[in-house]
Amino acid sequence: MKWLACLLVAVAAVAGVVARSAPGSGPADGEAAPIFGVKIPPGYRDWKLISVAHEAGNLNDLRAILGNDVAIKAYREGKLPFPDGTIIARLAWSYVPSEENNKVFGRAQSFVAGSATNVQFMVKDSKKYAATGGWKYAQFDYGKALADEATLQGCFNCHQAIKDRDYVFTHYAP
Amino acid sequence: MKWLACLLVAVAAVAGVVARSAPGSGPADGEAAPIFGVKIPPGYRDWKLISVAHEAGNLNDLRAILGNDVAIKAYREGKLPFPDGTIIARLAWSYVPSEENNKVFGRAQSFVAGSATNVQFMVKDSKKYAATGGWKYAQFDYGKALADEATLQGCFNCHQAIKDRDYVFTHYAP
Numbered sequence: 001m002k003w004l005a006c007l008l009v010a011v012a013a014v015a016g017v018v019a020r021s022a023p024g025s026g027p028a029d030g031e032a033a034p035i036f037g038v039k040i041p042p043g044y045r046d047w048k049l050i051s052v053a054h055e056a057g058n059l060n061d062l063r064a065i066l067g068n069d070v071a072i073k074a075y076r077e078g079k080l081p082f083p084d085g086t087i088i089a090r091l092a093w094s095y096v097p098s099e100e101n102n103k104v105f106g107r108a109q110s111f112v113a114g115s116a117t118n119v120q121f122m123v124k125d126s127k128k129y130a131a132t133g134g135w136k137y138a139q140f141d142y143g144k145a146l147a148d149e150a151t152l153q154g155c156f157n158c159h160q161a162i163k164d165r166d167y168v169f170t171h172y173a174p
Numbered sequence: 175m176k177w178l179a180c181l182l183v184a185v186a187a188v189a190g191v192v193a194r195s196a197p198g199s200g201p202a203d204g205e206a207a208p209i210f211g212v213k214i215p216p217g218y219r220d221w222k223l224i225s226v227a228h229e230a231g232n233l234n235d236l237r238a239i240l241g242n243d244v245a246i247k248a249y250r251e252g253k254l255p256f257p258d259g260t261i262i263a264r265l266a267w268s269y270v271p272s273e274e275n276n277k278v279f280g281r282a283q284s285f286v287a288g289s290a291t292n293v294q295f296m297v298k299d300s301k302k303y304a305a306t307g308g309w310k311y312a313q314f315d316y317g318k319a320l321a322d323e324a325t326l327q328g329c330f331n332c333h334q335a336i337k338d339r340d341y342v343f344t345h346y347a348p
Contacts, residue, residue, distance in 0.1 A: 008176075045223075046246075052226045052236045052267070057283035062226045064238065064347075093226070093347055101343060104335045109231035113347040161278045169275060173238075173267055173287040 002050040038123060038145070039139035041068070044089045048072045051173035054095060054111075061092040062113050065170045081134065086124040086167065092117045117141075120155075122168070132156040133167045182201040212297060212312035212319070215242070218263045220244045225347035228269060228285075236287050241345045255308065255340040260298040262342065266291045291315075294329075296342070306330040307341045 047066035055061050067075065070085045073103040096114035126134035137155035139146040146152065159167040191242035221240035229235050241249065244259045249269065267287035292315040300308035311329035313320035333341040 002344075010240045048220050049223055049238055049240065049265075052289045053272075053287070054228050054236060054285040055281070055283055057281060058283070059283070062228060064223055064226050066223065091223075091347075092176075095228075098227075100336070104332055104343075105231070107231060109229055109233070111228040111230070112345070113227070114348045129196075130252070136223050156279055162274070169272075169278075174290045 032053075033045070038121060038136055040119075040140055040143065041087055041121065041123075043089075044068075044119070044121075045091075047089060049173070050075060050088065051170050053170070055092075056095075059092075060095045061117055062111065063090055063092040064096050065090050074171040081126070082124050084125050084127075084166065086122075088170070090120040090170075092119070122159075128161045133159065133163065135159070135167055183256050191252070208241050212295060212310055213319065214314055215261055215263070215295065215297075218242075218261075218293070218295075219265075221263060223347070224249060224262065227344070229266075230269075233266075234269045235291055236269050237264055237266040241266050249346040251342065255300070256342065258299050258301075258308075260296075262296045262344070264294040264344075266293070292320075296333075307333065307337065309333070309341055 002038055003018065044066065050065040050067045053065070055062045055063065066089045067087075068087045070083055071088050074080075074082045074086060076157075079146075093113035094115050094117060095111055098106060098110040098112045100106050101110035101112070118139055120137070120139045122135045122137055124135055129136045132153075133156060135156070137159075139152070139153050156167075159169070162169050218240065218290070221242055224239040224241045224245065227237045227239070229237065240263045242259075242261045244257055245262050248254075248256045248260060261320050268291060269285055271282060272284040272286045272287035273285070276282050292313055294314075295312045297303075297310045297312070298308055299310070303310045306327075307330060309330070311326050311333075313326070313329075330341075336343050
């Protein structure tokens, strides 16, 4: 079942988490992921915001989805499929109650980004990655590429559920 | 009590919500807020990400905090107080379960950005806004400036709780 494959991907992602803060502007961008040959796109931490989300359950994170200029332009034009050159980045942090905020609000209501977990990318090239719907998938934990082939194939397996939106789940936040 | 003032601000903010999607790249930036004379900073929707959060309770939103280049540079340098010219934007959307994501995950765990609620700004000018800790506060609902003086004063009243971090609650997400 697709959901099981996705859950396994998610569990693998969590297993890759190192639970400490990552200072500075993000992981080093030198390392390549051998499976798809993806390097961390330089400057991704500075990309524009597509949207935000909270994943509860095993993931228990807060996430921001950022896009390079090609991605943002396509989203704002409502254009599908995404053009070649689109890159979408999913950053995530542990979901942490903020004691200092709660003190001010006078109740427990505020949840903020804790430690960085991992960053995932989708990179569009409809010819090169035709076998996986035109996208390559990659994941990095503190700059270290996730190299497990089955896990990365699991990304595509899950994303097939949203083939109608060119395999991209995230909507643009207005 | 400070928390009550903050809660009133939050309630006023919610009362200003129009529950529909705001298409495009954000509210029009022509209107000035009469109290502090703040106009919506042009292009704020394209600013870099500082962090994300979820406010439960009456707010029930997902939020992204974005910063102009001065803000981002100060955050990354760990520099306090923020320099004059810093602008921090807090965007927010209703906190909505994603049925299509939950179908794929096989459980109810995924919460995404729904309709835009309002956008708030903090603008730093230590001389001009000395009476309110060096910052002016503004809020816009679909491009319409919140003009209620008591509410905007309430922003400063709450933020005094974090005077030690130059009145800014949000930490930078690594």
